Amino acid sequence: MLRIAFAILWSALVSVVAVPALAQDAPDRTATGGAQTLSDILARQEQMKVDDGFRRENTGDPSAAKPTTEQLGTLGGASDPDLWRALRYDSVNIRVSAGGDVAATLVQDGGMAWLAFREGPLRTYGGWLLLGTIGALVLFYLLRGRIGVDGETTGRTVTRFKAIERFAHWMLAGSFILLGITGLLTLFGRVGILPYLGHEVNSVLLIGGKWIHNSVSWAFMLALLMVFVMWVGHNIPNRGDIIWIKQFGGIIGKNHPPAKKFNAGQKVIFWSVILFGGSISLSGVSLLFPYALPLFAKTFAFLNTTGLPEMVGLGVLPTELAAQEEMQLAQAWHAIMAFVLMSIVIAHIYIGSVGMEGAYDAMGSGEVDEAWAHQHHSIWLDEEKAKAAAQQPAE
């Protein structure tokens, strides 16, 4: 009896709470005959999220037309407003004589959201990420100073990187810096250069930057491939990495944990460069060949099958994207990934130059002092010594 009473009470409570919620979800549009209401328009102007399904899908139904034999048959099942709505939401089948499939999209309003994102959060958060990274490194340098070599150097050197490895590294590094600078000029030129140096200077920088960005990208991709092939074997995580991470790699504190050719920190850099660099390359190629390599509709469809977007509150991601929308998403993704990688690479440049004594030699001449090698890559040094001993002819 008590259970029944509780069930009645519960259902009454649910109905009281749920009915107004449902009414809120589906606004009453009978006054406008199903068309948008003043509150819809005001909400849109306030840039609030409006469910526009009642317009998007209201594009007429020719099959609902009266047969031509009937009195009103010639009017058909679709009206001019239906056609305009279909044009507005890019759901009408259009044929164009020039411009290919892309030109068949007459209205695509995602450009405004993309522009707002590019001029707003992308510049703001991206800029602060880079400045914050530089600030953190300056602070770290002031607190920790340069990481030196403990004790005396031996004067004996060991080859850390062969010429081909250094060649690929510098090709990757040089191209990434050029791509980073030209990318930043493209994003910040309008607010950081134009007001101070004028249109002419900004224009020259942008035209030159565009050529450099588009052309140098191929060198970056080739170098990325070279580096991946040459170093992937040395960058597979192993148990030694846990010890290295526990001791903060000797960067904080006085310990110098043993490491192979690459320590855990370098592995993080390697995989960041490969994964972020690979993602930047893929989205970059999509942008280099506009509309030829759409990536996002298929990616979204795959993500939807995993249920991940709904889990994080993004709902079901759209899987039918206009060609222009694909480009907007590719550009946004390209820039986000680039900012993250730039921030990581700035830290890498710091540790490879002013942050650690002797680190530059590894990529400069390729030769490092044995004391440095023992301090930072002791397992690798032992292996190299064993190899050298094995190659020496027996006496």
Next chain:
Amino acid sequence: MKVMFAGFAAIFIIAVAADFVLDEIGFAAAERQSGPSVRLGDAY
């Protein structure tokens, strides 16, 4: 240092070659937005 400069030189060579090849195969973003009935001028 020599290897470093060789790497930088390779960037320049690849960039010029990429620009030339893409030009030769008639690829340009402007062409992707266009059709046979549109004249784009000598630059493309």
